[in-house]
Amino acid sequence: MNQTFIKKLINLSSIIGILATIALLIYGYQAGIFSSAEQLSYMISQAGIWGPLIFIFIQIIQCVIPIIPGGLSCVAGIILFGPFYGFIYNYIGILLGSLINFILARHYGKPLIETIVSKKTYNKYISWLDRGKHFDKLFALAIFMPVAPDDFLCMLAGLTKMTYKKFITIIVLGKPASLLVYSLGLTTALEAIMKTLG
Known part of the structure; x- marks a missing residue:
């Protein structure tokens, strides 16, 4: 199975994921699921x-193969789950997905990443590998x-000599801030769009 075929497969899965998301949103709207918080909670x-569990699994897969836009x-x-639990489930899924990415790259190297x-x-970003010990600092800052x-x-x-312990520490400590800003920012923008359309 060559890289070109795998890339085409990933692109196809991304398109299918986006179309499925749109279809689910349309279905949810027509079924009245998004008409109120009560309906959604029900x-x-x-x-x-x-x-x-299904949502966390989707987030894990999403980290490895971008089926739908991450945001x-x-x-x-x-x-779906509210600000608190939604953040927790996003965090768990992304943490596990990030660890899987790290493990996959460590075992399969550059060919997998290029695919x-x-x-x-x-x-x-590949030139970051030439920064030596500075990579860890750049990585921590980028995750934040x-x-x-x-x-x-x-x-x-x-691909670096970073230990699992250091990687997990950076992800665990750096992810919450960026995830909170990213999620709440997009949610606010979505609510503003919905109000405009409504």
């Missing part, structure tokens, strides 16, 4: 414990910021 409660899944978590990420992103390509950077970290 739908989630019907899924029981499976609701959060959209973060917002979905907050809309999954775009050439533009790869070329922009809400605009960096975290999933790719976690893979990049897997």
Whole structure:
């Protein structure tokens, strides 16, 4: 299975993911699921414990293979489960997904990364590996910021000599701030759009 085929498969899955998201949003709107917080909460409660577990699993997969836009899944978590639990479930899913990215890169190296990420992103950040010990500081700072390509950077970290302990510490401590800013920012923007359309 060559890299070109895998890239095409990933691109196809991303398109399918976006279309499925749009279809679910349209269905939810027509079914009245998004008409009130009560309706949304009722739908989630019907899924029981499976609701959060399915969402966390989707977030994990999303970190490794971008099926739907990452920001959209973060917002979905907050809309579906509320600010507190939505943040917790997003955090758990992204933490586990980030660790998987690190492990995959450590075991399969650059060929895997080149297959999954775009050439533009790869070329922009691959030079970080030449920074030696400064990579760890750059990585920690990037994880803390809400605009960096975290999933790719976690893979990049897997190519370095960074220990699992240091990686997990950086992710655990750095992720909450960026996730909070990112999720709440997108949620606020979405609410403003909904008010405008309403």
